[in-house]
Amino acid sequence: MRAIITLCFAHIKKRKIQNVLLAILIMLSTLLLATSVTIIMNTSNIFEKTHHDSNGAHQILTMGKDIHNPNTVNNWWQEQQGVSASNLIPYRNLSGFTANGAETPNDLYLFMMNTPKMPFAIDRLLFSESKNQDYPTEGTIWIPTSMASTSNISLGDAIEFNTGEKAFSLSVSGIVVDLPYGGPFSNNARIWMNDTDYHKQFDTMIGSEQYMMALRFDDYQQSANYWIEFEKFLNGPYLESKMEYVDLYSFYLIINKIIGFIMIAFGVAMLFISLFIIGFSISDAILTNYKTIGVIKSLGLTSRKISVTYVLQFALLSVVSIIPGLIASTILSRVIIESSLSYLKSEKHLTIIQDIRITMLLAVIILVIVILTAFIYSNKTRHVEPVQAIKYGMSEFANKKLNRRLNNSNRLSNFVNLPIQLQIGIKNITKNMKSSILIIVLTAITSAILVFSAVMLNSFISIKQNTPAFGYDSSHVVVSVSNDATFSKQQFEQFLRSDERIKNHAWLDQFTGVLPNEPNQPLNIKVDTLEGSFDAAGYETISGRNPVNKNEISIGLNVAKALHKNLGDIVEVYIEGKQHHLIVSGIYQSIANMSNSARITADVIKFYNATYSASKQSMINLVDETLSDQIVDDLNNNFKSSVKADTQQTLLDDVFKVVVAVLIIPLSVIGILFITVTFIIIFSVSRIHVRKESGTYGIFKSIGMTSNTIRWSITSGVLFLSGLGTLFGIFIGIKLIPLALQSILLEYGLLELPLAINWPITIGLSLLSVVAACLGCWVSTKIIAKTSPRILLVE
Structure with a gap:
C-alpha cells in the first residue's frame, strides 16, 4: 500500500x-x-x-353583464364543496400610464381593481415592498412586481392614469407579488385601488364594469368534473x-x-x-x-x-x-x-x-x-x-504503428513541398491524432456555445426582424384607442388616408372564444379579430393561410393539437355567446398565449352584429419605416385626447427586454467558462507534447531555428484544427442546439425558434475559441524559448 x-x-x-x-x-x-x-x-x-x-x-374568471350574470355564476361556485371561490371583484379597464414623467408603451392593459379588504380568502397578494396593509389608503395604489420592475417604479412614486375623459394621479404605497397578472411577458396588470378612489374616478366613466373571481380546488385534478356540472347549470358552455x-x-x-x-x-x-x-x-x-x-x-x-x-x-x-x-x-x-x-x-x-x-x-x-x-x-x-x-x-505494435505514421507524414510533407514550419505543424497533428481530435471537438463545442448565445440574444434584441415568426404582426406603428367617447374612427381614418407616408392600416379587436372539446373541458382562448388584411398587417402561418372569408378561421398550434384539427376541418366556436362553424384555413405559431388563440376576420362578428366596427387598436404600415417616430408624434399630437401611438419596436422591446436581461448572465458565464476550459486543455495537451518532443525541438534549435519559429510552427497546427472545429461549431450553434430546444419551445407554442443572425458578431465570437486555443498552445510552448538546446536534448 x-x-x-x-x-x-x-x-x-x-x-x-x-x-x-x-x-x-x-x-x-x-x-x-x-x-x-x-x-x-x-x-x-x-x-x-x-x-x-x-x-x-x-382558475381566474372574468365576466361582464352581457353573456353570463356574474352574481349567478359566483353564487353557484360559492355553494360547491371542495372549491374555494372568491367574491366578485369589480374592475375597469385602462390602457397605459405615465410614471416618472415618461409614458409607458400602450401594450400594457390595466385592470383597475376595487380592492376588497385583505387578506383575501384565496389569490392573496404577497407584499414585496412595504408592510402588509388591509387595503390601499385613499390616494394610493398597489402595483405588481412585474410593472414596478419593467417601468422602474418605486414606493412613493406617483403614477398618472388617463380615462380618456380625465387624468388622475395616485402614489404607490405597495408593490405586491400578483401571480395571475404579474409574470414575465404579461401584457396585463392589476392596479389595486382604494374603494373611495375607485368610485370617484370611474362612476362617471363611459362603459360597463367588469368582474373578476378566483377559484381554488381542493383537488385540481377534479376541476373538469366541476365544470361539467357547471355547464349543465348554464345549459351550455361558459362563454x-x-x-x-x-x-x-x-x-x-x-x-x-x-x-x-x-x-x-x-x-x-x-x-x-x-x-x-x-x-x-x-x-x-x-x-x-x-x-x-x-x-x-x-x-x-x-x-x-x-x-x-x-x-x-x-x-x-x-x-x-x-x-x-x-x-x-x-x-x-x-x-x-x-x-x-x-x-x-x-x-x-x-x-x-x-x-x-x-x-x-x-x-x-x-x-x-x-x-x-x-x-x-x-x-x-x-x-x-x-x-x-x-x-x-x-509495445512493439505501437512502435511499428508510430514509425509508419511518421513515414506517411514525411511523404506528405515532401510531396507538397511545404515550408519547414508547416511540416512541423502537420507532423504534430498526424503524430498525435487523439489530441488533434480533442482540439477539434473542444473548439467546436466552445464556438457552438458562443454562436448559440450570440444568436439567441440577438434574436430577442432584434425581435422586430422576426415578429411574424413569433406570432406577432410586423406593422410599423400601433395605435390604441384610450377614450371611446372622444374618439372618431371616421376622422382618424381620414387622417391616415390623407397622409402619403402611410401605406396601409388595419383594425384589431380581441374577443374571448370558446371551443367545445369533448370529452375534455372547452378551450377558452383569445380570438384576434381583424378589420383589414392579416397578410398586409404581417401575420404569418406555418401551414395554410390567414383567414380571408367570413367562414374561415386560423388557429394556433396548441389549439390545433388540443382539438386534433388540421387544414380544411370545421371548428365550432362561440364568440360573445354566438355559435359559429368555421373552416380552418391556417395554423400558426405564437409565443403570445402559448398559441392558444385564433384569428378571424371582422366579417365573422358582422354576421350577427351588422353595425360592428373594430376600433380598439390600429396597426399602421408606412412607405418608409424610418418615419415611424415622426408618425407616432403626429398621431399623439393630433388625437391626444383619444389615442396613444407607439412604434412596434418600442412595444416589442418592452416585452422582451426581460428575456435578454435574464439570459445574458448564464449565457455569458457559460461562454467564459468554455473559453477558459479551451485555453486550459490545449495548454495542458500542448505542454505534454512539448515534453515528449523536447529532444526534437532541441535538434531544431541546435541547427539554427529560432524558438519563435518552432513555437509558431506548433501553433499553426492548432490554428488549423481549431479553425476546423469552429466551422463545425457554427453549424451546431445555429442548427442543432435550437433543434434540441424544440421540445421546450413546443410547449410554449413555437414549433421552432425564429433566429436573427448577426453574422459579423456571430463569426467574431466563434473565433474566440480559435484565439483561446492558439493562445493556450503558444503559452505552453514558452518552455522552448526558455530552455537551451543542450538541456532540451538531454530531456
Whole structure:
C-alpha cells in the first residue's frame, strides 16, 4: 500500500500544472451541473411555494353583464364543496400610464381593481415592498412586481392614469407579488385601488364594469368534473374569459427551463471533455513511463496495483475539485434564480432551496464516473510487457504503428513541398491524432456555445426582424384607442388616408372564444379579430393561410393539437355567446398565449352584429419605416385626447427586454467558462507534447531555428484544427442546439425558434475559441524559448 501511495503522490507532484488544470476542469463541470440542477429544482419549488403562501387560484374568471350574470355564476361556485371561490371583484379597464414623467408603451392593459379588504380568502397578494396593509389608503395604489420592475417604479412614486375623459394621479404605497397578472411577458396588470378612489374616478366613466373571481380546488385534478356540472347549470358552455393554472405556471418557468436545459447540456459536454482529458492523461502517462512501468512490473508490482495509483490520483483530484464547484454553484444559481424569478420575490428575498441530499448525490455520481474512467484507462497497464517496454519504451505494435505514421507524414510533407514550419505543424497533428481530435471537438463545442448565445440574444434584441415568426404582426406603428367617447374612427381614418407616408392600416379587436372539446373541458382562448388584411398587417402561418372569408378561421398550434384539427376541418366556436362553424384555413405559431388563440376576420362578428366596427387598436404600415417616430408624434399630437401611438419596436422591446436581461448572465458565464476550459486543455495537451518532443525541438534549435519559429510552427497546427472545429461549431450553434430546444419551445407554442443572425458578431465570437486555443498552445510552448538546446536534448 505504501508503494501505491508513494507512486500516486509522485504522479501528482511530477505534473503539477497539468493536474491543477484538470482539477479546475472537474470543478467547472461540477459548477455547471450543480447550478442547472439547483435552478430546475428551485424554479418549480419557488412558484409552488408562492402559490401555496398566497393560497393561489387555479382558475381566474372574468365576466361582464352581457353573456353570463356574474352574481349567478359566483353564487353557484360559492355553494360547491371542495372549491374555494372568491367574491366578485369589480374592475375597469385602462390602457397605459405615465410614471416618472415618461409614458409607458400602450401594450400594457390595466385592470383597475376595487380592492376588497385583505387578506383575501384565496389569490392573496404577497407584499414585496412595504408592510402588509388591509387595503390601499385613499390616494394610493398597489402595483405588481412585474410593472414596478419593467417601468422602474418605486414606493412613493406617483403614477398618472388617463380615462380618456380625465387624468388622475395616485402614489404607490405597495408593490405586491400578483401571480395571475404579474409574470414575465404579461401584457396585463392589476392596479389595486382604494374603494373611495375607485368610485370617484370611474362612476362617471363611459362603459360597463367588469368582474373578476378566483377559484381554488381542493383537488385540481377534479376541476373538469366541476365544470361539467357547471355547464349543465348554464345549459351550455361558459362563454367568457377563463385563465387556467397552467397559464399562470408556464411563463414563470419558460426562461429557467431554457437556462436549465442549456446548462445541463453544456455541463455534460464539459464533463465528457474532462473524462476524455483524464483518459488522455493516463494514456500519456503510461506511454511516457512505459519503461518505468516495465521495470516496476519486473520487480513484482502487479498491474492492478499500478492501476490503483492512477485511480487514487484522480479520485483525490476529484474530491478537491468537486467541493469548490458545489460551493460556487450556490452563488451562481442564486444570481440566476434571483434575476429570472424576481417577480416572485416577497420581502426582498427568495427562499432558494439547496437540497444537501441531491447535492451529495450529484457529487458522488461525478466522483464515481471519474473513478470508473480512471480505472478503465489505467487498465492498459495490464498490456505492458517488461521486455518490450525496456527495449522500445512502448509495445512493439505501437512502435511499428508510430514509425509508419511518421513515414506517411514525411511523404506528405515532401510531396507538397511545404515550408519547414508547416511540416512541423502537420507532423504534430498526424503524430498525435487523439489530441488533434480533442482540439477539434473542444473548439467546436466552445464556438457552438458562443454562436448559440450570440444568436439567441440577438434574436430577442432584434425581435422586430422576426415578429411574424413569433406570432406577432410586423406593422410599423400601433395605435390604441384610450377614450371611446372622444374618439372618431371616421376622422382618424381620414387622417391616415390623407397622409402619403402611410401605406396601409388595419383594425384589431380581441374577443374571448370558446371551443367545445369533448370529452375534455372547452378551450377558452383569445380570438384576434381583424378589420383589414392579416397578410398586409404581417401575420404569418406555418401551414395554410390567414383567414380571408367570413367562414374561415386560423388557429394556433396548441389549439390545433388540443382539438386534433388540421387544414380544411370545421371548428365550432362561440364568440360573445354566438355559435359559429368555421373552416380552418391556417395554423400558426405564437409565443403570445402559448398559441392558444385564433384569428378571424371582422366579417365573422358582422354576421350577427351588422353595425360592428373594430376600433380598439390600429396597426399602421408606412412607405418608409424610418418615419415611424415622426408618425407616432403626429398621431399623439393630433388625437391626444383619444389615442396613444407607439412604434412596434418600442412595444416589442418592452416585452422582451426581460428575456435578454435574464439570459445574458448564464449565457455569458457559460461562454467564459468554455473559453477558459479551451485555453486550459490545449495548454495542458500542448505542454505534454512539448515534453515528449523536447529532444526534437532541441535538434531544431541546435541547427539554427529560432524558438519563435518552432513555437509558431506548433501553433499553426492548432490554428488549423481549431479553425476546423469552429466551422463545425457554427453549424451546431445555429442548427442543432435550437433543434434540441424544440421540445421546450413546443410547449410554449413555437414549433421552432425564429433566429436573427448577426453574422459579423456571430463569426467574431466563434473565433474566440480559435484565439483561446492558439493562445493556450503558444503559452505552453514558452518552455522552448526558455530552455537551451543542450538541456532540451538531454530531456
